[in-house]
Amino acid sequence: MKESYSLVFNIKRFDPEKxxxxxxxxxxxxxxxxxxxxxxxxxxxxxxxxxxxxxSCEHAQCGSCSVVINxxxxxxxxxxVENAVELFGTTVFTIEPIGVAPVLRDLVxxxxxxxxxxHRIRPFIIRPSQNPNQGQEYRISPRAMEGYLxxxxxxNCFCCATACMSSHRGFMGPNAVMASVVRIMDxxxxxxxxxxxxxxxxxxxxxxxxxxxxSHVCPKEIDVAxxxxxxxxxxxS
Amino acid sequence: xAVRSPQTGIDTRISKxxxxxxxxxxxxxxxxxxFVISWAHRLSGLLLVVFIGFHIFTLSALTTPxxxxxxxxLYQLPVLAFIEWALAIPVLFHALNGGRxxxxxxxxxxxxDVLLDWAAGLTLLYAGLLALLxxxxxxxxxxxxxxxxxxxxxxxxxxxxxxRIGRTAHAWSWKLQRITGAxxxxxxxxxFLFMHLGPQMARDxxxxxxxxxxxxxxxxxxxxxxxxxxxxxxxxxxxxNDYVGSKELRWVGSGAIIFVMTIAAVAGLRLIVSI
Numbered sequence: 001m002k003e004s005y006s007l008v009f010n011i012k013r014f015d016p017e018k019x020x021x022x023x024x025x026x027x028x029x030x031x032x033x034x035x036x037x038x039x040x041x042x043x044x045x046x047x048x049x050x051x052x053x054x055x056s057c058e059h060a061q062c063g064s065c066s067v068v069i070n071x072x073x074x075x076x077x078x079x080x081v082e083n084a085v086e087l088f089g090t091t092v093f094t095i096e097p098i099g100v101a102p103v104l105r106d107l108v109x110x111x112x113x114x115x116x117x118x119h120r121i122r123p124f125i126i127r128p129s130q131n132p133n134q135g136q137e138y139r140i141s142p143r144a145m146e147g148y149l150x151x152x153x154x155x156n157c158f159c160c161a162t163a164c165m166s167s168h169r170g171f172m173g174p175n176a177v178m179a180s181v182v183r184i185m186d187x188x189x190x191x192x193x194x195x196x197x198x199x200x201x202x203x204x205x206x207x208x209x210x211x212x213x214x215s216h217v218c219p220k221e222i223d224v225a226x227x228x229x230x231x232x233x234x235x236x237s
Numbered sequence: 238x239a240v241r242s243p244q245t246g247i248d249t250r251i252s253k254x255x256x257x258x259x260x261x262x263x264x265x266x267x268x269x270x271x272f273v274i275s276w277a278h279r280l281s282g283l284l285l286v287v288f289i290g291f292h293i294f295t296l297s298a299l300t301t302p303x304x305x306x307x308x309x310x311l312y313q314l315p316v317l318a319f320i321e322w323a324l325a326i327p328v329l330f331h332a333l334n335g336g337r338x339x340x341x342x343x344x345x346x347x348x349x350d351v352l353l354d355w356a357a358g359l360t361l362l363y364a365g366l367l368a369l370l371x372x373x374x375x376x377x378x379x380x381x382x383x384x385x386x387x388x389x390x391x392x393x394x395x396x397x398x399x400x401r402i403g404r405t406a407h408a409w410s411w412k413l414q415r416i417t418g419a420x421x422x423x424x425x426x427x428x429f430l431f432m433h434l435g436p437q438m439a440r441d442x443x444x445x446x447x448x449x450x451x452x453x454x455x456x457x458x459x460x461x462x463x464x465x466x467x468x469x470x471x472x473x474x475x476x477x478n479d480y481v482g483s484k485e486l487r488w489v490g491s492g493a494i495i496f497v498m499t500i501a502a503v504a505g506l507r508l509i510v511s512i
Contacts, residue, residue, distance in 0.1 A: 072267035088266065163268050165275050169482040196406050206411055207479060209275050210338050212349075216269030232342040234405025 012096040036076035052106040063157025068096040073159035098162040123179040126191035148185040153220045160214035171207035174214035178227040281327035286469040302442035309440040370433040378434040391423035414471040417464040462505035470498035
């Protein structure tokens, strides 16, 4: 096992002042258990302080460091150098910003714009249903919760939306569909019809072609395609 | 993090095959095997739409038997016979993969690992059978009997899906796309098979016309044309909606698709009725 690797990072850069984008190559030595965010930080420190990228928690919980690495949308904070070498079979990596929102600079995208589509489906309980246990907390049976618990792990990193076969122009995106499906499956939600109307609209599930790239790339290991397919099945009609 | 092959990670013969082809391996690695299969489905669909138009155009020569005979002579050239056989591969792949999608989306069958291998295996088996029939070329089958079986089977498959999705809140246009897909899943491979089970009946204008005078055959052919045209038009419109951002352009594109596909449907139906 090698202790360090000589990496080549081809990074797509964008200068908003000049409106110019270009690929820039960085050659850097990196330890095998450094994460890609660490390598980007190393580039900032040793080679180029102007390279802009995004991260916050760096524990795969906030979804802000999503980038496209050799064509695959991933969380940079979660990918170790040695795993990347094994996955792609190379030490040369092309890194691009995710494509679901306008690029602000280099690898940083406008996450507010990306979140617009999630906000449109209202990822909260729109109309609370009657609590069967009056005066007590709303109890959800473990069996009911088991059906959608996996989907609640979604961190809206937009890896699924970036990988999707359908473009981002007309589709609300797999994570937004899944968020709506979760609320429908939640017994506390009463606004099923409203949600179905949105899911069965032109920007809803009809834009999904079950290419399942969403499930393939999900860093939280959620089978996103399964939840989208539940809506297609008409399970909630 | 250990980069895993996720829960959809499909360890099948077909995935091993795709992973061995470098340009495709890039996509199987970054987006997964079903992603590549979905693109193949889309591209084979486009090919089939072109084929439908071409097929209706060829059959339009039936009204002048001499012209039809000339065209049929052309199709007996080895190169064109090979192309005709090769076309069966995307046709059957599209049909079986469509069946897999219906099972996944409407019947909650999540065993893609099994279904993808089945789709690939049956496609190859069918192509082999078709090649054998084309080489033998001396078999015969009763058209009415064949289409009674195939038509009934296709209607049963379509009804099974209708029973599943008919009462859901989905848009009717989407339901119809799925139901025609289920119908065509049987009808299109049957259509190819029939052409080579009774090669003489497909080549001789007189025999084709005689067959098409049967009301049951007329009904089957009309259902085939309408289903194929609708399914194709919906598919094209879907591609348009996926990749064209401008609403105005989408309207223009949808209008053009409806116009062209309506012409194809009318030409096909006119031919069926006029014989």
